[in-house]
Amino acid sequence: MDDDVRGAGDEVDPVEAIAADVFSRACTSRGALEHVTGKWSLLALTALLDAPHRFGELRRRVDGVSEKMLSQGLQALERDGWVHREVRSSIPPHVEYRLTPAGADLAPRLLDLVRFVEDRMPDVHRAREVHDSRT
C-alpha cells in the first residue's frame, strides 16, 4: 500500500483504495501477516479452534511459550480483530480468549498448514538426510 501516489485532497479511503500487497515493505498487510504466522500466535490461534481458552490453559497447550511472548502475541491478535478477550465475572474472575468470526475464518487455514507440515515430516527428515550427506 503506497500512500505517496495520491495527491492532497483525494477523498478516497486509504484502507480501501489500494489493494494490499505483502511483497511491498510499506504495506501494512505484511505486519498483519506476521502477527498471525508468528511462532506462538499461529499455535495459539490453532488451539483456539478447539474451544475458548483461559490464558493459563493456552500457555500449557502452546508448550514452551513464555508468559510474555504469549501475552504479546494475544494482544496483537486481539488488536487486529482475530481474537476476543473477555473478562468473565466468575469467582475468582478470569480472562478468556476466543476466536472472533474473522479469527474463525482464519484459523482453519493455519490448521491446514500445521497438519500439512506435520504429515510431511517423514519427507522433511529424508530431505534433510540427503542434503546433509551431500554437504
Place this chain on the structure above:
Amino acid sequence: MDDDVRGAGDEVDPVEAIAADVFSRACTSRGALEHVTGKWSLLALTALLDAPHRFGELRRRVDGVSEKMLSQGLQALERDGWVHREVRSSIPPHVEYRLTPAGADLAPRLLDLVRFVEDRMPDVHRAREVHDSRT
C-alpha cells in the same frame, strides 16, 4: 514427537512411528513449520509459485529482505526439501531457485493465507481503530 516413550531395542522408524505434534516443544515439526512460516521464507515460497527465480530476482521481489536473511531462509527451505537450488551453467553461471514437488504442494496454502490476510486488511484496520479508541 516424544522419543522417550520407546524402549531400547525398538526397531520402529522414529520418523514414522509417532505422529508429529507442533504443540509439543520437542517435536521437530515445530521447527519445520517455522521454516516455512518465517517472515521472509513465506514470501519467498509464495514468489516461487509464479516461476523459478534467481537469488537477486527473489531479493527484489521480497522487498526489504537482506541478503543474509534471504540466504538463510532459502538454505533452510532447501534442506527441508521445499526448494531446489540449481547452479545453471550459463555464461556467466547463475543460481536458480524453484519449488520442489513438495514445495509446489505447500506454497498454494501459503498464498491462500497471504491473500486471505491481504483481503481482510480493511477489517484489520477497523479492528485496530476500535481497539485503540478503547485503550
